[in-house]
Each structure stands twice: as structure tokens, then as C-alpha cells.
Amino acid sequence: MTILITGGKSAHALKQAKRFTGDNIVLADYGEMPSFPSATYKFLSLGERNDDTIAHNLLSHCLNEAADAILALNAFELEELLKSKVLFAEFNIDILTADTNR
Numbered sequence: 478m479t480i481l482i483t484g485g486k487s488a489h490a491l492k493q494a495k496r497f498t499g500d501n502i503v504l505a506d507y508g509e510m511p512s513f514p515s516a517t518y519k520f521l522s523l524g525e526r527n528d529d530t531i532a533h534n535l536l537s538h539c540l541n542e543a544a545d546a547i548l549a550l551n552a553f554e555l556e557e558l559l560k561s562k563v564l565f566a567e568f569n570i571d572i573l574t575a576d577t578n579r
Contacts, residue, residue, distance in 0.1 A: 480573070481505055481539055484550035485520060493548060493575060494518060503542050528553065532561040539570050546571040 478500045484490045485504030494502045494517075504510075505521040512520070521542065523534060531554055539547055547570060549555045558565065558572050565572055 478545045479503065479543055480546045480548060481521070481535075481542055481544040482548045482550065483523070483535070483554050485510065487550065489550055489575075493550065503544065505538060531557040532564070536561070536565065536568070536570070539565075540568065544570060546573050548573040548575070550575060 478497075479502075480494075480497050480500050481503045482490050482494055483505050485506040487506075490504055490506075494504065501519070502517065503519045503521050505523050507523050507526040510520040510522045519542075521538065523538060527534065535547060535549070535554065535558065538544075547558065547565070549558050549572070555574070562572055
């Protein structure tokens with residue numbers, strides 16, 4: 478399974494990523510991301526933050542990365558994802574929360 482985790486530059490994202498052992502993890506965040514290779518994670522820039530297109534931007538990146546699920550750690554993202562949960566479901570992308578049991 479491939480999981481895209483937002484807030485990818487934060488310690489919280491790294492902590493959340495450890496919950497998904499055996500899965501492919503994409504750590505994504507706005508602006509520049511680290512460019513060093515990692516055997517454990519892939520780093521991805523979400524571009525510049527635009528509050529008018531949050532859900533569309535996240536969906537595009539999920540599709541590009543063939544993500545099966547997204548874990549949004551920023552409240553502004555989660556709010557938009559929950560409004561668009563039907564759209565994500567149409568593409569078989571699960572919306573996870575930090576308290577999702579796994």
C-alpha cells in the first residue's frame with residue numbers, strides 16, 4: 478500500500494509514518510522538500526500552498542503517486558479532504574486520520 482502523508486517536513490509526520498511498516502510512504506509538504514535519497518520514504522513537494530485548491534492538489538498528487546490512502550496532518554487539509562471524501566472514494570483513496578487504528 479502507498480500512503481501519502483502531508484506535513485512531511487515535521488517530526489509528527491515521521492512519527493506517523495512509523496505506524497505503517499511495510500507500506501510505501503510518501504512524505505509531502507508545501508514548498509521545498511529534502512532531495513536526499515531515503516530507503517524508507519519518498520519526499521514530495523506539494524508546490525506552493527493555495528487554499529482554494531487544496532483537495533484538488535492533494536488528489537492530483539495521490540493519483541500521480543498511485544497512493545491508496547492519504548493521511549493529512551494539517552487541519553486545513555483535513556477539513557477540505559472531508560468535504561471531498563466522495564471524490565477520493567471514487568478513486569479508491571482512503572482518507573486516514575492521525576488516530577486511525579492500523
